[in-house]
Amino acid sequence: xxxxxxxxxxxxxxxxxxxxxxxVDFLVHFGRGSQAVxxxxxxxxxxxxxxxxxxxxDLDERGRxxxxxxxxxxxxxxxxAVGEWHSTMHGxxxxxxxxxxxxxxxxxxxxxxxxxxxxxxxxxPDEAAPFYWQGVNFHRTAGGWDDxxxxxxxxxxxxxxxxxxxxxxxxxxxxxxxxxGMPPRDDYARILDMGASTGHFTAALQxxxxxxxxxxxxxxxxxxxHAQRVANAHGWGWRLYQRPAExxxxxxASFDLVASYILLHELPAEAIRAVFAEAFRVLEPGxxxxxxxxxxxxxxxxxxxxxxxxxARYGGEPHWREAASLDLAEVARQAGxxxxxxxxxxxxxxxxxxxxxxxx
Amino acid sequence: xxxxxxKSYNHPxxxxxxxxxxxxxxxxxxxxxREVWVLADRMAVTEEVLARRGIDIRAEIDAFQxxxxxxxxxxxxxxxxxxxxxxxxxxxxxx
Numbered sequence: 001x002x003x004x005x006x007x008x009x010x011x012x013x014x015x016x017x018x019x020x021x022x023x024v025d026f027l028v029h030f031g032r033g034s035q036a037v038x039x040x041x042x043x044x045x046x047x048x049x050x051x052x053x054x055x056x057x058d059l060d061e062r063g064r065x066x067x068x069x070x071x072x073x074x075x076x077x078x079x080x081a082v083g084e085w086h087s088t089m090h091g092x093x094x095x096x097x098x099x100x101x102x103x104x105x106x107x108x109x110x111x112x113x114x115x116x117x118x119x120x121x122x123x124x125p126d127e128a129a130p131f132y133w134q135g136v137n138f139h140r141t142a143g144g145w146d147d148x149x150x151x152x153x154x155x156x157x158x159x160x161x162x163x164x165x166x167x168x169x170x171x172x173x174x175x176x177x178x179x180x181g182m183p184p185r186d187d188y189a190r191i192l193d194m195g196a197s198t199g200h201f202t203a204a205l206q207x208x209x210x211x212x213x214x215x216x217x218x219x220x221x222x223x224x225x226h227a228q229r230v231a232n233a234h235g236w237g238w239r240l241y242q243r244p245a246e247x248x249x250x251x252x253a254s255f256d257l258v259a260s261y262i263l264l265h266e267l268p269a270e271a272i273r274a275v276f277a278e279a280f281r282v283l284e285p286g287x288x289x290x291x292x293x294x295x296x297x298x299x300x301x302x303x304x305x306x307x308x309x310x311x312a313r314y315g316g317e318p319h320w321r322e323a324a325s326l327d328l329a330e331v332a333r334q335a336g337x338x339x340x341x342x343x344x345x346x347x348x349x350x351x352x353x354x355x356x357x358x359x360x
Numbered sequence: 361x362x363x364x365x366x367k368s369y370n371h372p373x374x375x376x377x378x379x380x381x382x383x384x385x386x387x388x389x390x391x392x393x394r395e396v397w398v399l400a401d402r403m404a405v406t407e408e409v410l411a412r413r414g415i416d417i418r419a420e421i422d423a424f425q426x427x428x429x430x431x432x433x434x435x436x437x438x439x440x441x442x443x444x445x446x447x448x449x450x451x452x453x454x455x
Contacts, residue, residue, distance in 0.1 A: 018422050025431075026438060033442025037450035067375060074381065078450035081376035137370040268366075314374050318366035 012108060012233055014157050020097025024158065027090055028166045034082045040075035045303070048073075052303035059321065062306050063313070087315055091141040094158040095148060102150075109153065113225065116232025122221050123242040130244055132268050132319060133219050140316035145220040152226030156198030175346070176204040176261060179353060183288045188212050188257040192282060194245035194275060194291075195263030199227030199238070205259060206236050215255070217243045246274035253284040262351065264293040265312075265323040272323060276335035283358040289337060292351040297324045299349040328354045381449070388449035395441055 016024060048069045049055065056062040070076040098105075128134070137144045145151055164172055180201065188209045193202045196216025206214055216238055218224050224240045231238040243249060245263065258279040264272050279289050297305045312320030329342035337356030344352050377385065410417050426434060447453055 015425060018424060021425075022434075025434060026442075029435065029438030029442045030446075032435075033439040033444075034446040034450075036443060036452045037446050040450065040452055071375070071378075074384070075450045075452065077375075077377055077381060078446065080374060081449075082446060084374050084376055132366055135367045135370075137367075140370070313369070314372055316369055318369035 010108065012105075012112065012153075012157060012229060014098070014101055014105070014162065016097050016158075016162070017100045020093075020100045023093045024097050024162050025166070027086065027093060027163055030082070030086060031167060034079070037075050037082065038079045041070075041073060041079040044073040044076060045070060049303055052301045055302040055306065059305070059309055062302065063310060066306050066310070083314060087140045088142075090159065090163065091139070091154075094154050094163065095142070098150065098154045098158055105153075109150065109229065112229035112232040116228075117235060117237035118228045118231035118240065119238075120224055120228045120240040121242065129219055130246075130271065132271060133266075136316075136318060138266060138316050146222045149222070150226075151222040152198050152220070152224070153229070155223065156200065156226045156230070160198070160200060173200065173204070175351065176201045177208065178345075179261060179290065179292050179351070180204040180208040180259070182353065182355065183257055183259070183290050184355075184357075185257075185288065188288075190255045191215070191257045191259065192217070192248070192250070192255045192279075194248075194258065194260040194279065195266070196227055196238075196240065197223045197263075199230040201259070201261035202227060202238060203230060203234070203236075206234075206238075209257075212257075213237070213239070215239045215241070215250070217241050217245055217248050219244055244271075246271050246278050248278055248282060250282045252281055253287075254282045256284055256287045258283050258287070258289050260291045260293075262292060262294070264291060264328070265317065265320045267323060268319045269322045269326055272326060272328075273331055273334070276331050276337070280335045280337060280358055285358055285360045287358050288355065289332070289357070290353065290355045291328065291332075292353045293328065294320065294324055294352065295344060295348055295350045296326075296328070296352050297321075298327070299344050299352070304348075328352065332356045384449050384451060388445050392445045395444065 045066075049066075056065050123129075135144065141147075141151070141155070145155075148154060160172065189212055191205055191209065191212045191214045193205060193214060193216040196202045196218045197220065199216070202214055202216050206212065214236070216224070216227060217240075218227075219242065221242045224242055227238065227240055230236075231240075241248070245260065246267075260275070264275065267275065276289075276291075279291075283289060295308065297308065300308065308324065309321055311317075312324075329340050332340045332342075332354055333356075336358065338359045340354065340356040342352065342354045344350065407417065
């Protein structure tokens, strides 16, 4: 831990005020309280599609077919309205809750941005972000990842730690820890986290391999700024860079483990192939790779694929379809990895985890 | 294939409610208005009773952090409120 000024709030954990707290909680109530309508909608979907294999092969055509088939279902229409409200409002409600507590938080945010062992190198001013990232409101976050100057805090601490954690208690952090522990060696010295974001998976890696020097890359400067605060608050010397995972700029053989968690579906297929190639390049011979992403479309029936594809369409996920349609094990082999294996963990094969090794 | 411009996902055209839902929507809104009024009335009465006893709790309410037991009560209340409104719009349990 780094030393804080006397009397300063020393925790990055948000202590929300009543309006913000109740509003963030309401998002959880909203999800749980609308379960009956969604369940009835699901029953009517099952009745409309007794044989999922008969659905159209083309995903766009399948989407139109399903929306036409379900248009007469009142619970389904209401489920769509419920989903749309949640998609558009969760980020704004989290932002409003944050603004209420910002005066109390500002000293601790400033302190951990600048005091501690973690470093952060922004992209050069003339370095343009890839086309697939520019202007995209991922997860339908209003204005995109970098619109609000403290979006990293809002996403990492309020959306993830308060909202998603309440919806899936313990789940998202336990999952990260479980995956961080999957690589074959007991210890690693130099780890690269591709798509480090606000540092949740990076923290799981650091806790699993306490002596490792961890480097993280991400396109979002706002997210990396929060990762830096998290690292400094724990005394971790992460080296963070605002760089694309497919073009990290690091020397060959720089790392003995390259990892990513739920990054790949935010990238088009071409960039995903480049990410695996880059992972191979920066790994030392004998080094290990582990990448986790969303359930493969190949592991679902046609109805399941429609659900995932529709969720992506309305959830601010423009690259999900391309990413989830890829055979990541094959992509890894094409990049040069050996001993490749891929497995869908947990319910509904989520997450999909690919591991491999750069040969000696 | 996906749209050529990924920004088209920022504001997708999603079909949700139709004219056929307007009557049910009104029923849901009225149910919600009643719940909001019951709560507003209760809050006003609570503050008035306390003020008459010389206690101003507004700042304390603003800073209040529920413990696990109270949070569970709040969760149950919130879920019930949402269910009443959404089920009214969606026609669940109406018959």
